[in-house]
Amino acid sequence: MTADMNRQWRVARYPKPEELIGKAHFEWTSEPIAKPADGQFLVRTICLAPVPAQRGYLEKSHHSFLENLAIGEVMRGRGVGQIIASRHPDYPEGSIFVGSLGWQDYSLQHPRGAEFVFSTKKIKNPLRPLSMELGILGQAGATAYFGLLETGQMKAGDNVLISGAAGGVGSAAGQIARIKGAKQVVGITGADEKCRWLGDELGYDATINYKTENVGERIAELFPDGIDVFFDNVGGDILNAALGNLAMHARIAICGFIATDYSPGPHHGPINYQCMVYKRARMEGFVVFDYWDRYAEAEQDLLNWHNEGLLKNTEDEDEGLENMPAALASLFTGGNIGVKILRVSPDPDVLPQEKFK
Amino acid sequence: MTADMNRQWRVARYPKPEELIGKAHFEWTSEPIAKPADGQFLVRTICLAPVPAQRGYLEKSHHSFLENLAIGEVMRGRGVGQIIASRHPDYPEGSIFVGSLGWQDYSLQHPRGAEFVFSTKKIKNPLRPLSMELGILGQAGATAYFGLLETGQMKAGDNVLISGAAGGVGSAAGQIARIKGAKQVVGITGADEKCRWLGDELGYDATINYKTENVGERIAELFPDGIDVFFDNVGGDILNAALGNLAMHARIAICGFIATDYSPGPHHGPINYQCMVYKRARMEGFVVFDYWDRYAEAEQDLLNWHNEGLLKNTEDEDEGLENMPAALASLFTGGNIGVKILRVSPDPDVLPQEKFK
Numbered sequence: 001m002t003a004d005m006n007r008q009w010r011v012a013r014y015p016k017p018e019e020l021i022g023k024a025h026f027e028w029t030s031e032p033i034a035k036p037a038d039g040q041f042l043v044r045t046i047c048l049a050p051v052p053a054q055r056g057y058l059e060k061s062h063h064s065f066l067e068n069l070a071i072g073e074v075m076r077g078r079g080v081g082q083i084i085a086s087r088h089p090d091y092p093e094g095s096i097f098v099g100s101l102g103w104q105d106y107s108l109q110h111p112r113g114a115e116f117v118f119s120t121k122k123i124k125n126p127l128r129p130l131s132m133e134l135g136i137l138g139q140a141g142a143t144a145y146f147g148l149l150e151t152g153q154m155k156a157g158d159n160v161l162i163s164g165a166a167g168g169v170g171s172a173a174g175q176i177a178r179i180k181g182a183k184q185v186v187g188i189t190g191a192d193e194k195c196r197w198l199g200d201e202l203g204y205d206a207t208i209n210y211k212t213e214n215v216g217e218r219i220a221e222l223f224p225d226g227i228d229v230f231f232d233n234v235g236g237d238i239l240n241a242a243l244g245n246l247a248m249h250a251r252i253a254i255c256g257f258i259a260t261d262y263s264p265g266p267h268h269g270p271i272n273y274q275c276m277v278y279k280r281a282r283m284e285g286f287v288v289f290d291y292w293d294r295y296a297e298a299e300q301d302l303l304n305w306h307n308e309g310l311l312k313n314t315e316d317e318d319e320g321l322e323n324m325p326a327a328l329a330s331l332f333t334g335g336n337i338g339v340k341i342l343r344v345s346p347d348p349d350v351l352p353q354e355k356f357k
Numbered sequence: 358m359t360a361d362m363n364r365q366w367r368v369a370r371y372p373k374p375e376e377l378i379g380k381a382h383f384e385w386t387s388e389p390i391a392k393p394a395d396g397q398f399l400v401r402t403i404c405l406a407p408v409p410a411q412r413g414y415l416e417k418s419h420h421s422f423l424e425n426l427a428i429g430e431v432m433r434g435r436g437v438g439q440i441i442a443s444r445h446p447d448y449p450e451g452s453i454f455v456g457s458l459g460w461q462d463y464s465l466q467h468p469r470g471a472e473f474v475f476s477t478k479k480i481k482n483p484l485r486p487l488s489m490e491l492g493i494l495g496q497a498g499a500t501a502y503f504g505l506l507e508t509g510q511m512k513a514g515d516n517v518l519i520s521g522a523a524g525g526v527g528s529a530a531g532q533i534a535r536i537k538g539a540k541q542v543v544g545i546t547g548a549d550e551k552c553r554w555l556g557d558e559l560g561y562d563a564t565i566n567y568k569t570e571n572v573g574e575r576i577a578e579l580f581p582d583g584i585d586v587f588f589d590n591v592g593g594d595i596l597n598a599a600l601g602n603l604a605m606h607a608r609i610a611i612c613g614f615i616a617t618d619y620s621p622g623p624h625h626g627p628i629n630y631q632c633m634v635y636k637r638a639r640m641e642g643f644v645v646f647d648y649w650d651r652y653a654e655a656e657q658d659l660l661n662w663h664n665e666g667l668l669k670n671t672e673d674e675d676e677g678l679e680n681m682p683a684a685l686a687s688l689f690t691g692g693n694i695g696v697k698i699l700r701v702s703p704d705p706d707v708l709p710q711e712k713f714k
Contacts, residue, residue: 240626254634269597269626277611277642285634 005030009075009103009324014058018265020332021055023325026075026103033106040108041086041093045101045321045344048079049134049168050328052258075103075324078139080123080130082348094352096126098133103324105344119292127306129315130347135339136172136313137302143255143288144172144231145298149180151286152229152253156181159223161242163187164233166194167331168339169255171202173231175311178203186222188215188238190334197337202312216241226250226279234259236267243272243281250276252283258332314338362387366432366460366681371415375622377689378412380682383432383460390463397465398443398450402458402678402701405436406491406525407685409615432460432681435496437480437487439705451709453483455490460681462701476649484663486672487704492696493529493670494659500612500645501529501588502655506537508643509586509610513538516580518599520544521590523551524688525696526612528559530588532668535560539586543579545572545595547691554694559669573598583607583636591616593624600629600638607633609640615689671695 012027036042057069057076069076079101086093088110099120101107112120123133135141147169148154160177164170165187177185187198188208195207208218219227219241226247232239235257242252260267276283291298305311316336318327320343327342369384393399414426414433426433436458443450445467456477458464469477480490492498504526505511517534521527522544534542544555545565552564565575576584576598583604589596592614599609617624633640648655662668673693675684677700684699 235631254630256634257631260628260631267628269628269630271617271624271626273611273626273630273640274592274614274617275642276640277613277644280642280644280647282639282641283630283633284639285632285637287634287637290637 006033006106011069022329036087038087041083041088041091043081044084045079045081047131048342080133096123131341140168141172141302142298143169146291147253148173151284152251154229157183158228159184160229161186161227162231163238165189219245240270240272246279246281250281254285315341317341319343363390363463368426379686391465393444395444398440398445398448400438401441402436402438404488405699437490453480488698497525497696498529498659499655500526503648504610505530508641509608511586514540515585516541517586518543518584519588520595522546576602597627597629603636603638607638611642672698674698676700
């Protein structure tokens with residue numbers, strides 16, 4: 001299972017605006033496994049999580065929150081791994097580690113903070129599966145947590161709508177809204193199977209299948225008093241429909257806009273932003289990286305909720321580093337239920353804390 | 358000058374979405390002047406201020422912040438007048454009064470609070486011209502004040518952009534931004550004459566004529582570090598251009614969207630709302646009515662600034678109640694510089710406080 005060479009996906013070309021990202025934009029290469037210098041350690045990748053924002057690393061655009069990757073660079077991406085060689089006293093061999101491992105089998109690392117996507121962390125008491133550190137206990141969970149509770153200022157009694165509800169972030173957001181006492185949590189997704197899962201497994205009060213239902217009419221039916229908080233992963237017509245059905249002083253947390261990320265343009269913005277005046281509503285963009293200082297707060301809550309059985313972890317796992325471009329593409333075609341995870345190597349048989357039991 | 362009958366503009370029909378509002382939507386009627394009952398007083402209208410929101414009173418729409426007017430009702434509108442007969446001890450004859458007088462020569466009034474548009478006020482020490490109570494010391498000034506400083510959270514050192522900059526609200530907003538220590542105040546308007554006035558008279562640092570210049574390019578040139586606060590009266594392409602040039606943590610205060618209020622559709626929203634994620638920006642709609650409780654605060658600041666010569670009053674006055682529909686229409690065709698005022702009768706020769714000097 002462990003390769004003797006370090007296999008890597010490197011950036012080959014940038015996608016055109018309307019193009020679905022995939023294998024054609026990456027080059028599959030390999031090189032010898034590097035050795036850690038003083039202060040470094042070598043991590044073997046266990047799993048990676050593709051996220052929609054990764055497409056943005058391959059866009060030449062004035063709209064970006066991270067530096068674009070150059071052609072030939074190893075693709076950036078967060079992952080969980082195990083330290084297999086170390087020249088850093090605080091990061092001993094055997095430790096479980098989360099950080100920007102890149103799309104590769106092995107990476108040299110050193111401790112980093114500052115920005116979520118680059119930040120590194122040694123996990124003291126990792127839970128199985130380790131991939132949860134990329135999902136509900138990691139970036140997906142924290143994005144949902146801060147977007148819903150900080151940007152969206154969701155309070156008990158609120159009527160909450162979530163788009164992209166069956167994705168990694170959306171499925172966490174809906175559960176957190178339930179935990180925090182929402183009056184009603186409604187999820188929008190694109191398949192009846194996903195709608196059933198949201199209702200039966202995650203406790204959503206109602207769902208809308210945007211492929212088969214009239215989203216605007218259904219929102220109006222389900223929210224006779226209007227939407228208090230809309231957590232939007234999607235944009236496009238769904239955002240517009242939501243803006244037409246706001247409650248007074250509504251909050252719209254803009255997490256992403258996957259609806260327009262590669263579909264043919266021209267794309268238009270939501271004309272119903274005008275309703276924000278009538279409803280004195282607020283729309284705000286956020287990026288989870290900004291909350292790195294407060295990550296411990298989210299982590300503790302997410303972990304407690306998970307341990308209490310209130311926050312379920314659902315993963316949609318693909319296997320094999322060679323399938324990473326396809327795993328990323330699947331996010332844009334609605335392929336996943338829950339957090340998309342790509343397994344690169346198995347979870348270790350014995351975790352560090354189990355050694356000393 | 359004073360009519361023996363009460364002349365009135367009543368609602369005759371609702372404008373179609375793309376139709377410019379005007380005389381055709383109102384009926385010119387007259388009736389005997391009413392007599393105050395106990396607790397009431399009779400006000401003679403001195404002047405009225407048409408505002409773009411008045412068009413909305415004639416729209417059957419789920420988007421509204423005030424009840425629509427029925428066909429046949431006297432058109433709603435704020436004005437300044439003098440009390441000429443009174444059966445209310447606190448509102449003696451001769452007092453200067455601001456309230457929802459309607460588009461008519463005379464109205465029966467009683468004290469009202471709660472909402473700005475309906476609220477009434479006896480002016481203790483009215484300044485000349487009395488129309489200032491509708492302009493920089495009244496609704497226009499307060500809209501600029503709360504929109505810029507509360508919704509927009511403008512702080513000293515901010516780069517500020519204002520659309521509809523030569524209008525009643527816009528011209529007040531620009532001056533307030535200067536008073537509050539903006540690093541730069543840029544105004545967008547539709548005529549070179551207005552641009553010159555904004556620069557020469559009101560102290561705007563730069564202006565953009567949206568009819569002759571490329572707004573997006575000019576904004577990018579003038580805001581190399583991005584816009585911190587955008588006070589938007591206009592919407593449409595101008596809003597989209599501004600959203601493409603935001604600074605980190607920018608605030609967009611949505612006051613109105615006159616660009617799409619009667620122009621042929623379909624209208625699209627601003628696709629650059631997506632930049633609000635990259636810039637962690639916030640867009641918020643507001644209505645000045647909501648700040649009625651805090652009006653005294655704005656009033657005191659506005660009055661002080663005016664007395665210190667920092668906040669200039671500029672009015673664009675039309676004369677004659679019969680011209681009120683045309684005065685309202687002119688707001689949508691960019692006809693005014695400063696606060697649009699319609700004079701119905703002259704300011705009194707002697708003001709109440711002057712009697713006792």
